[in-house]
Amino acid sequence: MTGRFYIHNTLTRRKELFTKEPGETVTLYTCGPTVYDYTHIGHLRPALVTDILCRWLRHLGYPVHAIMNFTDIDDRIIQKAQAEDLPFEAISQRYMEDFIENMGRLGMDQVSQYIQATHHIPAITRLVEGLLQQGYAYPLEGDVYFDVTRFERYGSLSGRTLEELQAGARVQVDERKRHPADFALWKGAKEGEPYWEAPFGPGRPGWHIECSAMVIEHFGPQVDFHLGGDDLIFPHHENEIAQSECFTGHHPFARYWVHNAMVQVEGEKMSKSLKNFVTLRSLLSRHRPQTLRFFLLATHYRKPLQYSEEGLEEAGRAFARLQNAYQRLEEALAYGEEGGPSLEEALTQAREDFTAALNDDLNTPAALAALFDLARAIQKGLREHPRPRGSAAALEGFRELLGLLGLRVAEEQTASPQQREKAEELVEILLTLRQEAREAGQWLLADRIRDELSRVGVAVEDTPQGPRWKWRHG
Numbered sequence: 001m002t003g004r005f006y007i008h009n010t011l012t013r014r015k016e017l018f019t020k021e022p023g024e025t026v027t028l029y030t031c032g033p034t035v036y037d038y039t040h041i042g043h044l045r046p047a048l049v050t051d052i053l054c055r056w057l058r059h060l061g062y063p064v065h066a067i068m069n070f071t072d073i074d075d076r077i078i079q080k081a082q083a084e085d086l087p088f089e090a091i092s093q094r095y096m097e098d099f100i101e102n103m104g105r106l107g108m109d110q111v112s113q114y115i116q117a118t119h120h121i122p123a124i125t126r127l128v129e130g131l132l133q134q135g136y137a138y139p140l141e142g143d144v145y146f147d148v149t150r151f152e153r154y155g156s157l158s159g160r161t162l163e164e165l166q167a168g169a170r171v172q173v174d175e176r177k178r179h180p181a182d183f184a185l186w187k188g189a190k191e192g193e194p195y196w197e198a199p200f201g202p203g204r205p206g207w208h209i210e211c212s213a214m215v216i217e218h219f220g221p222q223v224d225f226h227l228g229g230d231d232l233i234f235p236h237h238e239n240e241i242a243q244s245e246c247f248t249g250h251h252p253f254a255r256y257w258v259h260n261a262m263v264q265v266e267g268e269k270m271s272k273s274l275k276n277f278v279t280l281r282s283l284l285s286r287h288r289p290q291t292l293r294f295f296l297l298a299t300h301y302r303k304p305l306q307y308s309e310e311g312l313e314e315a316g317r318a319f320a321r322l323q324n325a326y327q328r329l330e331e332a333l334a335y336g337e338e339g340g341p342s343l344e345e346a347l348t349q350a351r352e353d354f355t356a357a358l359n360d361d362l363n364t365p366a367a368l369a370a371l372f373d374l375a376r377a378i379q380k381g382l383r384e385h386p387r388p389r390g391s392a393a394a395l396e397g398f399r400e401l402l403g404l405l406g407l408r409v410a411e412e413q414t415a416s417p418q419q420r421e422k423a424e425e426l427v428e429i430l431l432t433l434r435q436e437a438r439e440a441g442q443w444l445l446a447d448r449i450r451d452e453l454s455r456v457g458v459a460v461e462d463t464p465q466g467p468r469w470k471w472r473h474g
Contacts, residue, residue, distance in 0.1 A: 003359045010257040022061030027219045031228035034071040035095035040277035042263040054110035072116045102280040107406045117210035123217040125198040136246040142188025151242040158234035208239040226254035260301040291316040297364040325375035326409040327459045332387045340385025343394035346377030
């Protein structure tokens with residue numbers, strides 16, 4: 001039984017039942033990064049929510065067409081291009097490739113298609129022209145602005161009203177606009193900057209218009225899921241709703257708005273603008289990709305995630321416990337007759353708890369708790385018999401549940417032969433120290449050495465002839 005899937009909808013501020021029938025295609029759009037710098041851990045939260053949501057929907061029987069965009073034209077991209085004396089396309093391409101490479105390393109492979117704003121200029125200009133013709137937008141000295149007073153439901157996503165925006169506005173920011181909250185659909189061409197021709201004048205798209213144009217171009221007037229960080233609720237997603245629904249005849253733009261909370265460093269949002277971000281390149285030089293993925297999964301997507309090195313190290317130790325249980329059960333299959341306790345009941349309970357967790361607004365911490373319950377049952381069974389009854393089914397079920405979170409119990413070793421030889425020497429030294437600890441009755445130390453070896457991909461088996469070990473793969 002897969003149960004009924006509920007997800008929190010920012011627009012209605014409550015969990016809602018997903019109502020499509022299995023077999024019907026689900027459409028999903030995620031606001032991706034503005035590509036003017038290297039990928040940082042803050043980018044991973046919307047990417048992870050996208051990845052888990054796609055995995056779960058596919059598990060529930062839905063074909064999923066998932067798109068993530070890149071904002072590949074922006075003031076910051078232009079500034080970096082000018083500083084490096086390169087075309088803006090070279091800057092955006094560099095950081096798009098970095099993002100996609102990191103997604104691959106972290107197993108975030110569920111997106112059907114990555115798309116770029118600059119590849120959709122005709123769709124953008126059609127949208128701007130339509131809004132002008134319908135009176136929802138107005139030209140202003142080469143720019144084109146959306147008139148927020150023409151959309152009665154403006155503020156429905158964020159809970160802000162035009163009166164509040166008017167009262168809190170600093171009108172001197174741009175006195176030309178009809179209302180302080182009016183936003184640019186099209187920015188007139190400036191000397192030395194890239195531009196495209198359009199019926200309303202040369203220029204480049206505003207930030208908000210690109211996502212509306214891409215959704216409508218690929219999915220039509222409505223998308224099932226629209227995802228992004230909660231820092232995009234206002235003004236970005238609010239503006240998307242206004243311009244999209246005005247263009248399409250007030251057809252609801254997205255059925256479910258799904259927003260993740262931010263990654264924080266010492267209580268502040270991690271961002272490039274605040275210069276408190278940690279790049280994925282840096283993190284993955286110190287931590288395994290699966291450790292980082294586990295760290296992200298351990299906090300519910302709608303709660304702020306506190307970044308710290310200590311948290312990542314703890315995530316590595318916790319994931320090692322799952323790896324250890326899986327590896328020991330896998331090795332138990334080499335024994336002959338099954339006996340002792342059965343793992344069937346533990347597997348059934350883990351499936352039920354895991355399914356209930358993900359059906360309840362993608363509650364990944366509760367799903368991980370179900371996996372740890374299964375791991376404890378496996379370890380208990382192995383203490384009572386070398387090969388508990390139902391071991392093969394439990395192993396397959398364990399692998400399946402891990403896979404639904406995109407977790408692998410081992411990662412491919414990529415060290416050079418020389419590095420591998422040195423690593424093997426270190427493993428042998430640690431195993432000697434562990435054996436000495438066991439002989440001295442220092443069981444906590446011996447177990448700690450075993451668990452730390454497991455965390456870095458070394459499976460240890462104690463046999464009557466002494467400890468045996470091997471690298472884990474796959």
